[in-house]
Amino acid sequence: MFDIIFGYRLLLKNKIQSLVIMSGLALLCAILVVVSALTPSILSQKPTWINSESRHVTVGVTGHDQRMQPSSIARLEQLQQLPGVANISYLGQINTPVRVAGKTVTASIILIDFQLLQKSNLVKSTNDIHFQQQVYISKDFARQFSHALPGEYLTLEESNLALEVAGYLPDSLHNIGIWQADILLSVRHFSGLVKVNFANGKLETALLNRIKNQLAREMPSFIGIAELTSGYTMADIAAHTPDKRENTGNLSLSTNIDNLAPYFFPGIEFAPEAKKQLLRQWWLLLILAISFAVMNSLNLLTMNFSKLLERTTELRLRLSVGAHYTDIMRQLAAENLCLIAISGALGLALAAGTFWLTQNMLPELHLSSGIMIFAMLLAVVLIGTLVLLSAWLPMFSILRDNLFNRSKSQQSTLIGRWLSKINVTFQILVAGVVLSLACGIFSAQWLSLSNINLDTSIQQWSVIPDQTSGERKHLLPKTLWQQLQSENAQVALSQDNTIKPDSLTSEISLYSPDEPTANLVNLLSVSSNYFQLLGVSFLSGTSVAEQRVVINNAAAHLLGFPNPDAAINQRLFIRNAYLLGLNEQEPIFIAGIIENLPHFGTLNKHTPMLYADIAMLKQTPAVTVLVNPAEQHTLYNGVNSLITANDPYWSLNFDGSIQQQLQYENRYLNQLTLVALTLATLLSALAGFSLYYQINADALQQQTRFGIMIAVGASGLHILKLLMSSLASAFIVAVSLLAVLLLIFQASFRVLFTEYSVSLLQLLVVIAMLSIIMVLSCIKPFIKTLHNSAASLIRGS
């Protein structure tokens, strides 16, 4: 007990240093907790609810944002024929009205294969036939009703089919990858849920069912999970999968997912992109945790070493009066208990906060409190071990064999000096790595935001079907949007939002639409004043017109034009020209080349685009109206009166300015930057403090030396030189290590943070920042040395 109080007094003796060490340990503790709590859920390649260990591949299509999107059954079925695929299960989603307990509500229905359900082992259903007569509901969904639903019947409005509510979905099935589940249903009911409206009269039921069946096969609502036979890998499957679906059968449709490349993911994974993003952060955390751990242990080790060095006589005395090594170990442990307790408590509080945040922001991770408690225990044990080891190790080196041997103590000062050198080097290195990472991310972010070449104040409004009106319309009357445009020259139209267009794609080519090297571009219909209003200048040529399209620079590169001018008036073949309302019989020409615009977010700026005149469109489900902020009010009134006069079932919705939307698209990047910058500041502040204390402690130990030097005629300048030069070696080692690390890991940093870029200039900035920290750390001991008289330095007061 006395030892604990003594340890507390030791902590108070050097408050700031203790504070630095404690906050370092607390941060380490928090990071350890988060890393270890996240690890199982991030590293597992299958959702936690699949037990089967067999080899799976998840298949979808690659969306414009390079993420997995659902494919269609028709397309996934093709996989079944491939060698190596044992079977394929489907998982899909559809929103549809259901009637239960006298109430009709729209529910998100997850459609699942019986095979897949069996693999999950979570919902007990004896066989497929049985499962086809049942539904499982989520507890969230059930909360809308006043009484327990299991045992009741639920009717699918669309197919008028009544199914028994067999039970609740387990918590782990509430979020299935990219979808939220209200109701779990056999995939076989899907075609019944497809809604088909024919304007005039009823079709024959048999024909209607045929159409519904065909539509169900073509709708992009499904992810496939292929089970591989042994000896096959994902690569084999990917190599044999056709990029496009063969159109066979008499009743076939062409849907826009047919143009998208297939997406493969090893293992069972429904939101691989989201997890991949997390994986990056996990790596970042892991690297941080490791460097924090090394940093802290070095700090602790050097601190304890110099403390013990001062106490050598005391410890030897204790040994000489009969204390055993274990007694001294116990004493040191007790002295450090305070440190462990305070920093552990701080760390756990921090970790709990982080954990709570993570759980709220990323519910798909399924973090359980069991894991959390385990992680907390683990972190505390680790921190305790770290502190104790750092207290005991120096003891062994100081008290090794001969108790009162002078040259031994010389050796331990040597060890101490090496330790402090390594510590200083490492602190500089950590600060350097962290600062250059932060600089890299920050500058990439800055560049991507400052390089936006359009007027970001432009406001966007969308004219869409009025969701609240009972009578739903699906196509906007052309007269309406024609009128919109002719009303005001300050108004431009596009088929969809500029920043996040739900764009269709098509192959384009200079020679023939069917050539194999045709390039995929995104299509967008815009009015001819669209570019002018956005303030984008043409690299060459003029705006869109009848049978004349504009492509962006990325598309021009794809088509292989040596310069923008070369593209003007070239004939272009567009496979899906009809999607743009263009006449496929007549030739289509390139009217102009435009800079790359930040469609799909700033980071996807290089998406190849093709723009055509919106006037050519025969119909569209919605349009986006772009307007100068100054004209906004007039537009609002004008459009509203237009809508009321023409067709009251359309409404005008505000989508925000281009700037707001860009910010929204960049939010993850912003968060990452914020986290990186905060951590960088914290880490480099910690490293700076440790550096400062280490240099101070070293200088203190060297006081006698400085005194002697002054006695033999060294001036203040010489002392400063000595102080600096002892650091210079550490500095040079650290900076060269930093340069090597950055060079080696630059590629992985890029993978880790898409938004990372490093340049020589940044490295220089980082080195300058480090030098400032170093010089600042030198100044205090220097002034102290000069302030004291040489006589007292030598006496060692």
Add this chain to the structure above:
Amino acid sequence: MADYLLKTENLSKVFGKGSAQTYALNDISLHVETGDFIAITGPSGCGKSTLLSILGLLDNPTSGDYRLCNRNIRQLSNYQKSHLRNRSLGWIFQNFNLICDMTVLENVMLPLRYTKGISAAQMKKSAIECLQQVSIADKANSLPSELSGGQQQRVAIARAIVQHPDILLADEPTGSLDSENAEQIFQLLQKLNIGGMTILLVTHARELAERCNRIIRMKDGQLCDTEPMSVAPDHNSLYRA
């Protein structure tokens, strides 16, 4: 009137502030001529080391004047003081104060490093010469921790004389040594004095003090009297200040 090598007037040194103030030195006036071999004695805590530190420019007086080599030290810049310490003063301490991670040779070369325009070879040559003078040249490449106390003190003396200073300041150089080693060190100092070096020696050993050509006795920070040396009278007057 003769130029004194070193001269103080009403030199005082106060440590601490307020009620904790102690006069370590009180009104010390003395002077030293070239070739003097002076012993400073007195009870422990009387201010001998403090006086020596001030004379050796390791500390500044609180008040009073101090002229060294005809220069008022108050008017010297830090840089000039360093220069004086380097060229004109040599220090020997009771606990040797060798730098433990430098070899004997490097320790002796240390003062030369703070002098401009000396090549490494020259440095080494002068250092070896000095080590030979104190008969310890064979240990040139050892570390101080590998030497006995007497040997370490010889190294310290070699370091003190490597620049051929005008004055050698020795604060109890024999205090940590047995009588045999102490005698050897004292003889070394006598040899240097005969060679023309001025020496100020703080010592508790009466028999050593009496072999110097002048003794300054101190008590409570003041000079009490000076005693004529029992041996070897020389050209200097007995009493000054």
